[in-house]
Amino acid sequence: MGLKALAVAGVFALVAAAPADFVAARQQADGGFAEPRARSDPALSCWAVLGLAASGRTPSRPAAAYLREAPILDTTDLALRILALRALGESSATFVDRLERQRRRDGRIGSLVNSTIWGVLALPRGQAPAVRYLLRQQRRSGGWSWAPNGAPDSNDTAAAVQALRWSGVRGRPIRRGLAFIRGLTAGNGGVRLFSGREPDAQSTAWAIQAYVAAGARPPRAAFTFLASLRRPDGSYRYSRRYAVNPAIVTAQVLPALARKQYPFGR
DSSP, X not given: OOHHHHHHHHHHHHHTOOHHHHHHTTXXXXXXXXXXXXXXXXXXXXXXXXXXXXXXXXXXXXXXXXHHHSOXXXXXXXXXXXXXXXXXXXXXXXXXXXXXXXXXXXXXXXXXXXXXXXHHHHSOSOXXXXXXXXHXXXXXXXXEESSTTSOEEXXXXXXXXXXXXXTTOOSHHHHHHHHHHHHTBOTTSOBXXXXXXXXXHXXXXXXXXXXXXXXXXXXXXXXXXXXXXXXXXXXXXXXXXXXXXXXXXXXXXXXXXXXXOSSOOO
């Protein structure tokens, strides 16, 4: 094969690189996942496992051992750990017991709206107090925020829609949540985290998952926008302007590409 043909073949291989391959290649010797030139990170490792599971891929067994031993920083991290272990087909009973102890009298799981969302997704169906809390936290705009009294954003709104649908909620709260997301959707199909921000890959991916959870067809333009951010190595840019944290960005895009909503892998 001539030099020109080899060059063309090399370019084709890069263009054809799959996003799941990029994420899988970020697994480290200790079983965790890391951004380029960084150490394994517990949160990123959870997202990587979940993204690969959505793509039909199973990380190597050391991933479970890493997730069992890595430090847990907060309630959301604990809930993500449960979801990731289940996606690996591993028992998460010890972590579930810890999460159950994070319940509060007002229905919250942990201290945040965000931690309650992920607590609902990580625990079995039937979390009525937490679901009622989430319904009370929906703003007039239709969105949900990361923390009580915070500004609503598209990511927490999309996650809340998934948690509520997992819990069997239908109707007006879901429609209002999707309407909020549509209000943050740009003309190019990308979704903004907040009003005034440029659209980004993660917010767009979360929005796709919310549509899927609600039983609505995700806008085709959202996938077109994501495709515009895909790099030759299979990773995704955060936005048109920035290419940061490619491992976690790509890991969070994978479930949207597979048209899957949380939770899965049970």
